[in-house]
Amino acid sequence: MSEKTEKTEPRLSVFKTYKLYVGGKFPRSESGRVYEVTTQTSAAGAAGKGKWLANAPLASRKDARDAVVAARKAFGGWSGATAYNRGQVLYRVAEMLEGRREQFVREVADAEGLSKAKAAAVVDAAIDRWVWYAGWTDKIAQVTGGANPVAGPFFNLSSPEPTGVVAVLAPQKSSFLGLVSVVAPVIATGNTAVVIASEKSPLPALSLAEVLATSDVPGGVVNVLSGRTAEIAAPLAAHQDVNAIDLAGADEALAKELEIAAADNLKRTLRPQAVDYFDTPGIDRLTAFLETKTVWHPTGSLGASGSSY
Amino acid sequence: MASASAFEYAPAPESRAVVDIAPSYGLFIDGEFVEAADGKVFKTVSPSTEEVLSEVAQAGAEDVERAVKAARKAFAKWSALPGSERAKYLFRIARIIQERSRELAVLETLDNGKPIKETRDADLPLVAGHFFYYAGWADKLDHAGFGANPKPLGVAGQVIPWNFPLLMLAWKIAPALATGNTVVLKPAETTPLSALFFADICRQAGLPKGVVNILPGYGDAGAALVAHPDVNKVAFTGSTAVGKEIARTVAGTRKKLTLELGGKGANIVFDDAPIDQAVEGIVTGIFFNQGQVCCAGSRLLVQESVQDELLDSLKRRLSTLRLGDPLDKNTDIGAINSAEQLARITALAEQGEAEGAERWSPACELPSSGYWFAPTLFTNVTQAHTIARDEIFGPVLSVLTFRTPDEAVAKANNTQYGLSAGIWTEKGSRILAVASKLRAGVIWSNTFNKFDPTSPFGGYKESGFGREGGRHGLEAYLDV
Known part of the structure; x- marks a missing residue:
C-alpha cells in the first residue's frame, strides 16, 4: 500500500470500505457483519496467513432476499431492452474496466496470489470476455431461434427468452475472470443476477460492482454479495422467485444440496464443471438460462372472404 | 349423447x-x-x-x-x-x-x-x-x-x-x-x-x-x-x-x-376476436382428449365486454358435443382414462362449486359403465379459486374476465405454470405484443392445440x- 519515498514520511493511503451491491446501491450487510479478507499467496493459502486486505461484508440471508427483490424489479426493464442496447451496455463495462485495469491487476494479484504479469493476463482476458458477450446479445436469438416448417398454414417461430432471476455462485478460485465468465452470459440475454462472490477472494467482485454501477447497467441487473457461499446460497436455491441457479462456485456436496433445494420450484440448474476460464467460451452459459418460446401465427389465405383462419 | x-x-x-x-x-x-x-x-x-x-x-x-x-x-x-x-x-x-x-x-x-x-x-x-x-x-x-x-x-x-x-x-x-x-x-x-x-x-x-x-x-x-x-x-x-x-x-x-x-394454460379472448372461431378454439383447447392435456387451455380469459355473447355461443356449442363410445367416429368426448383420474376431476369440480364458482354442463347422458365426466364450465371464477390455480386435467373450463390487455397478461401469467397460452384477436400487433409478454413455452394465436414434429414444445x-x-x-x- 504505502510506498517509501526518500526523506519524507510515507503518505497514509486511503482504504476502501468494500460494500455489497444491491439494486444499484452499495449497502453494508443488514446484519452488520464483516469478515477478514487476506491476500492469497502460494506460501500462505490458508486463511489468516496472508496479509490483511479488507473487512468484507458478510452477507446474510436477508441480504440475499433483498437482492432477489432488486433483481426481480430490474428484470422487466432489462429483458425488455433491445438486444442492441444490452450489447452496448456490456461493451461499456469493458470500457470502464479498461480504464481501471491497474486497480484490478493489483486486486487480482492479491486475491489469487498471482504475479503482476499473470494477474494482468487475467484482467485482460476478463475485459475481452465482456467484449465477447457484448457481441452475442443481438446474435444469440438468430443462432438458437428460428422459423419451424410446420405442416399447416402457420408461421411458427421459436425465440429464446431470458429465464428470469438467476442466482450465480461465482467460481471460488478464479475470482475475477471466472466471475466475469459466469455473470456476463447471464445478463447478456436479459436475465438479472444475484451473484455470490468468491468466498475467500471477494474483493475483485465487489470492485467490479463499482464498474457496473458506472457502466449504464441498470441498478438491480447485477447484485453482488460477499460472505459464506453456503450460507447465502441456501436461501437463494430455495427462493420461490429465483428462476435458475449457476452452481459454478459450489463444491460437490454443496452443489447436490442446492440442486435438491432448487428442485422445489424447478429452477434451471447449471451444475459445476471443470472449466479453463482462459478458453474462449461456447454458448452453453448463454443457452443454460434461456427459455424457448414457440408462437403459432395463422397465415390465413387470401382467397377466402372475411376472416381468414 | x-x-x-x-x-x-x-x-x-x-x-x-x-x-x-x-x-x-x-x-x-x-x-x-x-x-x-x-x-x-x-x-x-x-x-x-x-x-x-x-x-x-x-x-x-x-x-x-x-x-x-x-x-x-x-x-x-x-x-x-x-x-x-x-x-x-x-x-x-x-x-x-x-x-x-x-x-x-x-x-x-x-x-x-x-x-x-x-x-x-x-x-x-x-x-x-x-x-x-x-x-x-x-x-x-x-x-x-x-x-x-x-x-x-x-x-x-x-x-x-x-x-x-x-x-x-x-x-x-x-x-x-x-x-x-x-x-x-x-x-x-x-x-x-x-x-x-x-x-x-x-x-x-x-x-x-x-x-x-x-x-x-x-x-x-x-x-x-x-x-x-x-x-x-x-x-x-x-x-x-x-x-x-x-x-x-x-x-x-x-x-x-x-x-x-403440468400446465394451466390461459386462453385469452379479446373483444375484437371472431367469436365463432374463438369458440371452436376454446372447445379444442379444453375438450380435446377430455382436457387430459398438459397444455390445455383450461383458463378462459375473456374480455368483459364480450363475455355474455361468448358464453352464450360457447354453451350452445357445448350442447352439440357428442359424448360416448370412443370408437364411434362421431364421438367428440371420450372416456376419462381411469377411475382414479375421474375421482380427481370430480373432487376438484366439487371444490370449485364449494368455493363459490358457478357450474354449468350441457344436458348430457353418461354411459352406465366406464369413466365419464360431462363437459363442464365454471363462471364467476376468481384467481384465488382452486379451479383457477390447480391443473384439473379433465374437461373442466374455468372462465375469468379482464378489461385491459395488461390485466389479461397479468392474469395469464399469475400461475406457477408456463406451458401454453392462446390469444384470440383480429389485431396482428396485439397478438405480437401479448405473445411477447406471456411467460409460456407455446403460444397459439387464433388457434389452439396445434402440434408439429418440427416445432419445439415445452414449458x-x-x-x-x-x-x-x-x-x-x-x-x-x-x-x-
Missing part, C-alpha cells in the same frame, strides 16, 4: 377387428418379450367399458436392472453406427407406423378411452411424423448447431404419461435413437398396450436388440429407472409433483434431465424444462 334433435346421429363405430390384442404381454427387454422377474402382472382395462383388455407383466427393480443392462450393451454398437444407418431404421419405423396406423389408432382408443377421431387424425399422424422428422436428423447432427460430431449421452430412462401414450413414446424415443442413445421406456400403468405394439414394430423394423426396451409398470418402476446409476439421461412427462421428485433424485449426478410437466417455470420437437429437441439427447 347430446339430446339436440338436429344432431341425432346413427352410431358409426370403427371396427375392432383391425386390432388383435393378446390375452397377455411381457416386458420387452433385449429384443424379447419376457415375464417380470417376480412374475407380477397387472390388468389393463378399457376406460369406456371397464372391460379387461389384457394382462401385462409388471416391471420391478430387477427388471429395470435387466433392461438398463441390455440398453447399455446395445449402446456401443448403436452409437457407433453411421448416422445414415440409424436414420434408415427410424424411417422404417415411421413407415411401419403409417402402415399400421389404423390398428394402432383403434388400440389406443381402446386402452386410453379417447375418441377414434383423435387417435386417427391427431395422435397417429403425429407419431409417424415425429419418427420421420428425427430419422432425417440422424446423419445431420454435425449441422444441428451443437458443434461438430456431437455425442450421444448413453442410456436414456424415459417415463411417459397415459394421455397420449404412443405420441409421448414417439417424442421420447425418436430423438433419443436418432442421436445414438439407447432407451428404457416405462409407459403409464393404465395405457401400456401401444408401447408393447411399438416393441413389435421395432422387431419388424429389424432394430438391433436392446436399443429399445419397454417396461410396463407403476411408479415404483419409474422411480427405479430414473434412480439407476447407469442411466445417463432422464426424460419425464407427467405431473409437476413427480417431476420435482425426479429433479431431487438426479441432483448431484451427471444425468441430463428434461421435464414436461417455462414449473411446467418443466427442455424442449421436445424440432432442432431444439435434439439437445436433450446430446452431450452438449
